[in-house]
Amino acid sequence: MEKAKICLAVIDDAGAAAPLTALAGRLAGRVFVAAIDAPEAAVNAEKAWLISTGGAGAAAAVGAVTRLLEELAPELVITGAGRDSRMLAAHCAAALRTSALTDADELTPEPGAIAARRLVYGGGAYKSVRAAYPAVICAGPSLAGAAAEAAPCAVLEEIRASLPEGMELTGRAEKSVVKVGLGAAKIVLGLGRGVKDAANVERAAAFAARIGAELGCTRPVAEDEGLLPRERYIGVSGAVIKPALYIAAGISGQIQHMAGVNSSGVIIAINKDKQAAIFENCDYGVVGDMMEVLDALDEKLS
Amino acid sequence: MLNILVCVKQVPDVDLVTMDPETGNLVREGVPSMLNPLDGNALEAAVRVKERYGGAVTVITMGPPAAESALRECLAVGADRAVLVTGRPFGGADTLSTSYVLEAAARMEGRFDLIFCGKESLDGATGQMGPQLAERFGATQITGSLLIDEVDIERGCITARRELEGGTAAVEAQLPCLLTVEKANFPARLPSLKGKMAAKRAQVKVYTENDIDGLDPKRIGVPGSGTVVPEIYPPKLPEPGQMIDEGGVEAGVSKLLELLSAAGAI
Numbered sequence: 001m002e003k004a005k006i007c008l009a010v011i012d013d014a015g016a017a018a019p020l021t022a023l024a025g026r027l028a029g030r031v032f033v034a035a036i037d038a039p040e041a042a043v044n045a046e047k048a049w050l051i052s053t054g055g056a057g058a059a060a061a062v063g064a065v066t067r068l069l070e071e072l073a074p075e076l077v078i079t080g081a082g083r084d085s086r087m088l089a090a091h092c093a094a095a096l097r098t099s100a101l102t103d104a105d106e107l108t109p110e111p112g113a114i115a116a117r118r119l120v121y122g123g124g125a126y127k128s129v130r131a132a133y134p135a136v137i138c139a140g141p142s143l144a145g146a147a148a149e150a151a152p153c154a155v156l157e158e159i160r161a162s163l164p165e166g167m168e169l170t171g172r173a174e175k176s177v178v179k180v181g182l183g184a185a186k187i188v189l190g191l192g193r194g195v196k197d198a199a200n201v202e203r204a205a206a207f208a209a210r211i212g213a214e215l216g217c218t219r220p221v222a223e224d225e226g227l228l229p230r231e232r233y234i235g236v237s238g239a240v241i242k243p244a245l246y247i248a249a250g251i252s253g254q255i256q257h258m259a260g261v262n263s264s265g266v267i268i269a270i271n272k273d274k275q276a277a278i279f280e281n282c283d284y285g286v287v288g289d290m291m292e293v294l295d296a297l298d299e300k301l302s
Numbered sequence: 303m304l305n306i307l308v309c310v311k312q313v314p315d316v317d318l319v320t321m322d323p324e325t326g327n328l329v330r331e332g333v334p335s336m337l338n339p340l341d342g343n344a345l346e347a348a349v350r351v352k353e354r355y356g357g358a359v360t361v362i363t364m365g366p367p368a369a370e371s372a373l374r375e376c377l378a379v380g381a382d383r384a385v386l387v388t389g390r391p392f393g394g395a396d397t398l399s400t401s402y403v404l405e406a407a408a409r410m411e412g413r414f415d416l417i418f419c420g421k422e423s424l425d426g427a428t429g430q431m432g433p434q435l436a437e438r439f440g441a442t443q444i445t446g447s448l449l450i451d452e453v454d455i456e457r458g459c460i461t462a463r464r465e466l467e468g469g470t471a472a473v474e475a476q477l478p479c480l481l482t483v484e485k486a487n488f489p490a491r492l493p494s495l496k497g498k499m500a501a502k503r504a505q506v507k508v509y510t511e512n513d514i515d516g517l518d519p520k521r522i523g524v525p526g527s528g529t530v531v532p533e534i535y536p537p538k539l540p541e542p543g544q545m546i547d548e549g550g551v552e553a554g555v556s557k558l559l560e561l562l563s564a565a566g567a568i
Contacts, residue, residue, distance in 0.1 A: 082467055083445075083467070087429075087432075089430070091433055091437065093397070093434065098398060099397045099529045122317065124319055126536070128533050131530075166476035167442050169471055169473055171472035172470070175468060187565055187567050211562055213567070244565045245561055266565075267543075279542065281542065286558070287545070288550060296551050
């Protein structure tokens with residue numbers, strides 16, 4: 001495989017640093033990192049720039065990253081999957097006069113170009129998109145959440161960045177961020193609308209803890225019902241998981257959700273509606289009320 | 303008076319798009335199109351600014367002639383003017399060429415103080431258009447806007463709260479400023495009967511590739527795009543498996559026990 005000469009990994013989320021820089025190393029001969037407010041991201045590269053924004057956020061780093069693009073003239077830029085990562089990807093693409101390949105979940109290098117696969121139409125289809133170098137890859141959650149080794153970077157340079165001219169940070173409020181290990185979990189219990197209420201969610205969470213499973217949910221459970229934080233939502237534009245065992249409880253099986261779980265080893269679905277679509281796409285289907293099944297199982301285990 | 307632009311897109315109702323299993327082609331025939339829902343939130347933010355500070359809201363879209371109906375949806379809920387950019391040579395555009403064309407067409411309509419975009423489209427979902435347009439307009443930018451605190455017309459600046467990964471930030475930005483809008487605080491309003499009637503009668507200005515000053519044909523449509531889409535194909539879904547519908551909860555529980563033990567959980 002012909003590698004690109006230079007790749008700049010633009011990382012604003014320390015968690016994505018190892019997989020994305022390792023990926024950069026497979027795609028390019030020389031790897032550099034722009035680590036934005038995430039000094040831990042200085043890994044797997046010959047040099048890293050530690051960009052600190054003083055709390056202004058990734059928007060303040062755009063100028064510094066653009067200058068690095070001029071200095072390095074990379075053939076490839078890789079960014080993470082978060083909301084600010086996508087913004088950074090757009091600015092890198094604008095600077096390099098291209099469009100970013102967003103939500104990439106599989107990459108195929110070609111001579112002088114790179115092709116990326118992504119889900120579109122809410123999970124209804126895959127699209128392959130190709131861009132000639134210089135190209136910007138905005139990784140999807142499956143690439144950004146993959147497991148990878150991290151070798152610390154020996155050469156570091158610090159950059160202090162501030163918001164571009166005409167913009168000023170006038171205040172800031174912190175919010176606690178839930179760290180959820182869905183991507184690396186061996187067993188995941190996914191909850192759909194069938195869970196109904198907060199009391200049931202609590203019971204299901206206790207059961208998940210007992211079997212060492214990570215708790216996930218469908219988009220409506222997180223966004224419409226607000227029963228679980230958004231970080232636990234599995235599916236297109238949410239988490240993409242590949243556990244050995246996925247237990248889908250009270251989930252109807254819409255394609256938007258299934259697109260996030262179809263790499264699981266074994267999928268078992270519990271749903272009281274025998275006609276539920278999920279029974280078409282699982283290894284084992286249990287027809288029954290999810291809480292009844294989970295409670296009965298819990299009892300067996302205690 | 304504030305001159306406000308909202309960039310919108312007409313999208314298919316993606317839940318209804320299916321794939322022909324024989325040909326692998328997307329079946330979009332008969333699938334209703336609509337205003338991209340998140341663009342409706344951007345429009346709502348723009349209309350609220352207009353109502354508070356005065357001004358005019360222009361909506362612009364690039365798309366097939368049928369995209370006019372998305373513009374009329376906007377006119378029914380507070381947009382004052384609508385611009386449709388349409389023509390075969392624009393087809394197949396990615397975000398690079400779409401942002402080029404939208405900025406060039408918007409320039410024909412004057413200078414805008416505020417530009418609003420939805421967070422992303424329902425179909426493409428790249429989230430790239432806002433930042434790309436901010437670069438084109440040479441505007442300051444507030445992505446992920448949760449709230450608009452104030453527009454200070456005298457000083458020519460806007461203050462808004464934006465969402466960060468770990469909290470929120472209040473940002474003051476000079477005009478022109480481009481804002482991408484989070485959905486939560488800007489639910490799209492329903493059109494009134496009067497609004498609907500007026501939208502039906504309103505004029506939609508149409509620009510083709512021949513009507514936009516200084517448009518470089520090499521920078522529009524497919525030739526102007528940085529990316530190409532060689533193929534679209536259906537995802538592989540797991541095959542239907544074994545149903546455990548006899549023996550009720552009891553049978554389900556024993557299968558789960560078996561699988562949990564195989565996975566090393568118990």
